[in-house]
Amino acid sequence: MTFELGPALLFCPADRPERFHGALEKADAVIIDLEDAVLPDAKATARSNLLEADLDPDRVIVRVNAPGTEAFDADLAVLSKTRFRTVMVAKTESAESLDAFDDGFALLALCETARGVHAADAIAAHPLVVGMMWGAEDLVASLGGTSSRSSAGAYRDIARYARSRVLLEAGAYGKAAIDAVHIDIDDLDGLAAEAEDAAASGFRATACIHPRQVPVIRAAYRPDDATLGWARAVLAAAEHERGVFRFDGRMVDEPVLRHARSVLARAEGA
Template identity: 80%
Template sequence: MTFSLGPALLFCPADRPERFRGALEKADAVIIDLEDAVLPEAKAGARQNLIDADLDPDRVIVRVNAPDSAAFTADLATLAQTDVRTVMVAKTESAESLSAFDESFSLVALCETARGVHAADRIAAHPQVVAMMWGAEDLVASLGGTSSRTAKGGYRDVARYARSRVLLEAGAQGKGAIDAVHVDIEDVSGLESEAVDAAASGFVATACIHPSQVAVIRAAYAPDEASIEWARGVLEAAGRERGVFRFRGRMIDEPVLRHARSVLSRVR
């Protein structure tokens, strides 16, 4: 199983059904959120909105509440009344907690607590998990902290560790990794910097919370013309060479050729 919906995944609260179609039109896929974006008293109505929605199920992800929460069972019952089969599991803390899903579901495990990040290797190995995502704010809260970022805007070391661990464990199992949302909507340069780094590091997508962030993320994941030209050139040269060779002053071996293939895989 692979995760290939596209680089910009837009969250949409499940209690705002008037936004569903617009979100899906603007982004590569929409994450309809039954968890944090919906107040407890609004969850029942939000679930009905999901049942009533007329959307392409192949481009919809539903974020359900944590497996140990009181709302989880009702979320599962709601999913059974829809055609959506890609589910983001909030606050995933163990592989065992995913056993409630039958084999028809593809899972995006959201590791956003200390326990979840600690168990990321075992979660990533779960056969129904197609992608992993991490979350900064819930992670720091689970540690008793107060902020995931420094005064200069960058992530604190603990958040950077969690981001790296989730990416590495997902990669070790051949699963996709999704970067966390950039909550400061006005900080376009910060979002751009993080999305560029995410793409270069190996993330397959970045989640976002506002439609204005979609174009920034797409641009960050799309290679520029110079990179595309280099990738095509070096792969063409590899067809004529044997083993390690030199291309435009740089030593080229198989890892570099894999970089080039990754560049071309991001051409939309």
């Protein structure tokens, strides 16, 4: 099973069922959140909402609570009664914890603690994992820190390391990588820059927390006309060349052609 959703994945609290359909209409997929977006005394209601949700299961991801918690067990009991089978597992810290799911599920492992990032390679290798996501705020909290970003807005080194490690381990096992949310909702320029970097680096999608962020992410993942034109032209030129060749003053070999194919794939998925 592979991960085909993206590029804009919109979180929606499971205790706000009136928002479910709107979120799904606006984004490429909706993440119905049973975890941090829902207060403890509202989780039972949130699970009931999930049971009653009339949504396309192919475009719904359910974020469950962390493995090993009572809330996680309750989430799984409810999921078994629904058609939703793509699950984001909050605070995944070991591959073994994912054995609680049967073969009918496709898992997105959210590595957002020090232990989770440390175990990212083993988690990515789990056969039910189709994608990996990282999270900055819980990561820094797990380390005893107070902020994932500098005063200038850039991620601190530890957050950049976690982002890179999750992307690398996901890629090593052929799994999709999902970039973390940009929590400053009004900073659309910052979101655009991060999403553009995510797309260029190999992330398959970016999660978001507000509908305003969806078009920004989609635009960032969509190749511009110049890049798309270059990709088509260099691949056309490669049909008449053997091995390494020169194109527009640049050496072109198989890795460059793979870049071009990725550009076309992003355009088709936009």
